[in-house]
Amino acid sequence: MLALDLILRWMHILGAIMLVGSTIFMRTAYVPAKELSDFEPKPEFAEWLRKAWSRMVLLSSAQLLISGLVAFGLLMSRYNISEKPIPASTYHMIFGIKFLLAFVVFFLAAALSGRSGLAKKLRQREKFWLTLNMVLAITVVCLAGVMRLADRSEKSTSSLPQPAASVANVEDAASTTDQR
Numbered sequence: 001m002l003a004l005d006l007i008l009r010w011m012h013i014l015g016a017i018m019l020v021g022s023t024i025f026m027r028t029a030y031v032p033a034k035e036l037s038d039f040e041p042k043p044e045f046a047e048w049l050r051k052a053w054s055r056m057v058l059l060s061s062a063q064l065l066i067s068g069l070v071a072f073g074l075l076m077s078r079y080n081i082s083e084k085p086i087p088a089s090t091y092h093m094i095f096g097i098k099f100l101l102a103f104v105v106f107f108l109a110a111a112l113s114g115r116s117g118l119a120k121k122l123r124q125r126e127k128f129w130l131t132l133n134m135v136l137a138i139t140v141v142c143l144a145g146v147m148r149l150a151d152r153s154e155k156s157t158s159s160l161p162q163p164a165a166s167v168a169n170v171e172d173a174a175s176t177t178d179q180r
């Protein structure tokens, strides 16, 4: 189980680095460099960059989604969220917001790096959409930070459902009483 936890964590953190990092790079380095130097990249250059970024977006989104869903399932099956410092209801609300925002981030990153008609339209206002996606992606990371603050306690075996008494067990108990 420890190995699975570690693999899921690595997948999630590396996915976040790739998706958030590449979005920040595009917005804070590539776009300003293009604007400052009045540089209109050759079509082959722009196409190569788009393809490379698109591959990274697909891989990181898949990694984040799979590792996030499995990690959440495991967390919920093994632990109870303590009331302090973050109550369970708040934890779940933050998870819901993070989940929805993550989908907007996946969608915008895929659209900005894609080659559909929508991608071409979005790229006409590339700076605006990249800024929006960068802010959303950073918000998702901050929400994850809040989730990690939640205290969790292992679910005790007494809170797990007990197997129903079998006829054999009941008969055994009865015969023990009779012998006394």
Ligand code: HEM
Pocket: 009, 012, 013, 016, 019, 020, 064, 065, 067, 068, 069, 071, 072, 075, 098, 099, 101, 102, 103, 105, 106, 137, 140, 141, 144, 145, 147, 148, 150
């Ligand atoms: C833009 C997409 C996303 C980013 C940037 C992101 C980022 C992060 C980061 C940085 C962490 C902390 C990792 C650690 O310290 O181990 C985290 C935790 C987590 N993420 Fe994500 N995530 C994203 C999408 C998702 C999705 C789609 C899901 C669920 C389907 C998800 C579920 C989780 C869970 C369950 C945790 C653990 C929270 C806890 O420890 O209480 N994430 N995420």
